[in-house]
Amino acid sequence: xxxxxxxxxxxxxxxxxxxxxxxxxxxxxxxMYWYRQDPGLxxxxxxxxxxxxxxxxxxxxxGYSVSRQAQAKFSLSLESAIPNQTALYFCxxxxxxxxxxxxxxxxxxxxxx
Amino acid sequence: xxxVEQDPGPFNVPxxxxxxxxxxxxxxxxxxxxxxxQDCRKEPKLLMSVYSSGNEDGRFTAQLNRASQYISLLxxxxxxxxxxxxxxxxxxxxYIPTFGRGTSLIVHP
Numbered sequence: 664x665x666x667x668x669x670x671x672x673x674x675x676x677x678x679x680x681x682x683x684x685x686x687x688x689x690x691x692x693x694x695m696y697w698y699r700q701d702p703g704l705x706x707x708x709x710x711x712x713x714x715x716x717x718x719x720x721x722x723x724x725x726g727y728s729v730s731r732q733a734q735a736k737f738s739l740s741l742e743s744a745i746p747n748q749t750a751l752y753f754c755x756x757x758x759x760x761x762x763x764x765x766x767x768x769x770x771x772x773x774x775x776x
Numbered sequence: 777x778x779x780v781e782q783d784p785g786p787f788n789v790p791x792x793x794x795x796x797x798x799x800x801x802x803x804x805x806x807x808x809x810x811x812x813x814q815d816c817r818k819e820p821k822l823l824m825s826v827y828s829s830g831n832e833d834g835r836f837t838a839q840l841n842r843a844s845q846y847i848s849l850l851x852x853x854x855x856x857x858x859x860x861x862x863x864x865x866x867x868x869x870x871y872i873p874t875f876g877r878g879t880s881l882i883v884h885p
Contacts, residue, residue, distance in 0.1 A: 696873065703784070705863065705877030706820070713871075721872075753819055763808045763867045767819035 666690045667768035669754050675774045676744050684739045684771050686754030694757045695737040696765070697721075697729060699750040706753065712737055713759075744775040779803055780866055782876035789883055793854045797879045799864030800846040808867040809840055811849045813860045814878065820863055823849075854883045 667688045676682050686695065697709040708721030710729040718729060726748060728740045741748055754768040781800045789795045809826035824831065826838040826847050837850040847864055861878040 694871075698875075703877065706875040708873065711872065751817065757871075757873070759871060763871055763873070764810060764822055764825065765812075765820075765865060765873055767821070770817070770819050772817070 667754060667756055667766055669752075669768040669771050671771060672769065673772045675776065677776050678743075678745055680744050680775075682741045682744055682773070684752055684754075684773070686737045686739070686768055688735050688754075688756045688766075688768075690756050690758070690766060691734070692756035692758045692766070693734060694759060694763075695731065696755040696757070697727075697737070697739045698753045698755065699723065699748075700753060700770075701750050709739065709752075741773075741775075744773075746775045749773060749775045778877075779874045780864060780876040782862075782864060782879045784877060784879060786880035786882050789854055789881070791854055791856060791883055791885055793883075794850065794852045795854055795881065796848055796850045797862055797881075798846050798848050799876050799879075800844075801864075801866045801874075802845065803866065803874070804845065806845075806866040808865075808871075809838075809847050810865040811836075811838055811847070812863040812865060812875075814863055815860050823862070851881075854881075856883050856885065859883045 693714045696711045698706045712731045752771045755765045811823040812820040813823045814820040830839045835852045839848045863878045864876040
């Protein structure tokens with residue numbers, strides 16, 4: 664079984680709709696992250712959480728919100744989706760006690776029409 | 777200027793060639809360094825960590841140059857299966873991760 668899972672894997676939605684992307688992990692890591700990836704722009708950090716009570720904005724947080732429901736769960740919401748949020752979204756975890764390597768989920772491909 | 781910079785390539789090399797990529801970083805407080813490999817539309821996967829003294833894993837060698845603030849990845853005897861995008865990752869003193877935009881490698885027969 665995968666250590667970091669993301670649902671849904673693919674989603675097509677319309678402009679203005681609210682959408683939630685979910686991430687779960689069984690690695691027992693405190694730190695979780697949400698990234699988006701666009702062609703030519705690499706991975707950009709949206710939000711990160713170092714523990715359940717800690718939420719921080721990343722490089723591109725506008726238009727997004729997150730919720731850390733438990734150590735194992737970190738969800739990303741688009742309150743009112745717009746077409747330029749069409750991208751590949753990755754969740755990741757890391758263990759600060761182990762050189763802080765990032766472990767990624769399989770990604771969610773989101774298309775906003 | 778982006779904190780972590782990579783030449784996007786593509787680097788187009790024949791099988792068996794040796795190829796090297798660099799990744800420069802601007803945050804002198806960066807403490808952890810990694811190379812990741814990403815295949816098209818897949819998640820990035822750790823290729824290797826980069827240690828201060830340099831490290832090798834089979835055909836792959838990673839180096840860190842703190843004075844000039846860059847890391848490098850050397851691939852010897854390139855295989856067709858090495859074709860991918862290679863991302864560098866640094867984490868600074870606050871452990872906020874920063875990725876480069878990636879370098880595309882195409883190995884052809």
